[in-house]
Amino acid sequence: MFIYGIKKLALIGFLVLVSTTVNAALQVLACEPEWGALAKSLGGHHVKIYTATTNQQDPHHIQARPSLIAKARRADLLVCTGAELEVGWLPLLLRKSGNPNIQTGNPGYFMATDYVALLDKPTELDRSHGDVHAAGNPHIHLDPERVLKVAKALSQTLIRVDPENQTDYQNKLDSFIKQWQNRIHQWRKQTDSLKGKSIVAYHKSWIYLQQWLGLNELAILETKPGIPPTSSHLSHLLASMKKTPADMIIYASYQDDKAANWLSQKTGIPTVALDISPAKDETLIDWYEQLLNRLIKVQQ
């Protein structure tokens, strides 16, 4: 019996030895589409990207599915948001992957929120306030200035993981920075009319966008972070909206739209569903421009 067990172990050992991965391109596992898109811009043909979530999925509520473990097992670089956004599934993926490249502290472990300052850091950590993130609000990709910082850090990480293509990564970063800064300049002008507009949001997903555009958040539809709206909370909101109406109600396209629509019907305030992340194969620039255009359109 014991010998039988040893045989099994030997078989597994053999399988380990024969499994040598021969892949030229850097395997990148991006937790959210925005980081997939950024890695694509900065890595070009040197990277092969798999994005763990789509812009229709709430990145907090993902399970450590077998398919994701299989991807984590082969990844050379992990590009995620951090700040506990993926706390429900990323630690499991790391533990199950058996992959040293992407473990905490290794060059292949890249968390975007490690490179920027976060807003909304809770002063009190108590779950009666809902599902709060201790490190601060993680949705940083909605601030173009912060994206720029992340881009610079990610480019350095790409160079560290794959030093052979250093000059190429440097060039790609330079051209990205140039394009992005041009756009920032244009976007600032285009969105001047949005400054000072007041919004109601479903979840505190947009605070970096709000800060960048100068939007004024009047209320949140969720009772508390991660807790769906209740009817009493909504009727309370309705009363306050009648006194001081907001200019628009914003929600992410993956969020439940019932509460937003209800409030809109009662008050006539327009709703706008925004893709909080780029669609498949969409670039960061195209996605952000579309998002801004939708806001401008609603407001007109």
Place this chain on the structure above:
Amino acid sequence: MRKKLLVASIAIALSYSHPALSNDELDLLKQQIQELKQSYEQRIQALEQRLEKTEEHAQKANNTAQQVEKRIQQSEVARTTDKNTANSFNPAISVILDGRYADFDNDPDAYELPGFALGGEAGLGEEGFSLGHTELTVSANVDDKFYGELTLAVHDHEDETEIEIEEAFIQTLGLGNGVTIKAGRFFSAMGYLNEQHEHAWDFADAPLIYRGLFGDHLTDDGVQISYIAPTDLYLQVGAELSSGDKFPAGGNSQGVGAWTAFTNIGGDIGIEHSWSMGLSHWNANDIDGRTSGGHSHAGGAAETPSFTGESKITALDLVYKWAPKGNPKNRNLKLQFEYFQRDEDGIITMLNSAPLESSTYDGDQSGWYAQAVYQFMPQWSTGFRYDRLSSSNSGSDSDILAEAGLDDEGHTPERYSAMLQWSPSEFSRIRLQFNQDKSYEDSDNQIFLQYTHSLGSHGGHQF
């Protein structure tokens, strides 16, 4: 423009109201107007200059403000790194608070599964109010090579509070090539549900086959090695070597008393569907005196059946999940099926019987369950489960087998369960469950009202 208009209108007004003005007077007037114009222009220029200066000042102030903001931001980053020193090395700690109210038509002490000798924690639990599994889990990365986890379960057992080490293991972190080694006490990778803690289950009680074969959970002390293939399709193979001291093995074997081999495959179909399938096999060749509860007969002598021999279990598990647009937060469906089959060959002895009664034993037991859980809106889900067992055990003395609870008494145990649960947040859950339990001849109706709440660190979203 305005100034010109003003001058013109004054001139016109003057020329109309005093038509008899002489040329000298007109010149004087013109001169005065000219002076007036000049003085206004000078004052306007001065004002414009002042405005420019003010704007400059404002710009400067703005710049300073931005610099300050930047410094604050930088200092914030610095502060967060500062904070990661003393306390953040504390491991993640979470506590599961679990309690319930249970109501049974039949006496829970009379519970049995004909054809299966119950052991471990198998049983219905207490009627009325009681605490379930109170769990304390402490976990952290030990260093860059290892992860460690301890789970203590506290529960009452016959008026005594017992602390049990449910799991205590170390595990390699990123050993390389998809290999992970685990050592210590851990839930075996047999089946699908077995690796999950009770609080992660979708029903208040274990499937009948888990109750019949494992006493709810297969756990042992040993080592596990697993390997994940570098393929797009998830493919895991692994093996466990364990002491074989714990139910459903037993005795005090020196060295390796039981081993397990398992394989799991899984993947996604499009964005909305995901699945997994597992095959596993457990083997204990040298069981020496595995005791279990026998066929209960009120007031009878405490004769305990004891099994010595060889035991093999083979299992198949299938899991399928669906979520619209792959986003399970609002709605999702989970289908789950597991089948187990056990072959045993050995001797059953009735301990404490005089003279000592024993019989040869050739056991063939199997069972399965299928369940569906549907979250129909955020916070709310409902589920149904069907359980079915069968056995065909034989031996030299059928009376002894009957006494050991290994005679199926011509009965096929089955159970229907339905539940409705409300989870206000990821950390709390209140569940109402109804069972129609036909485990033994007298069909039993069981109701559970259960809460399962977690404190502390955020648990993992297992598949």
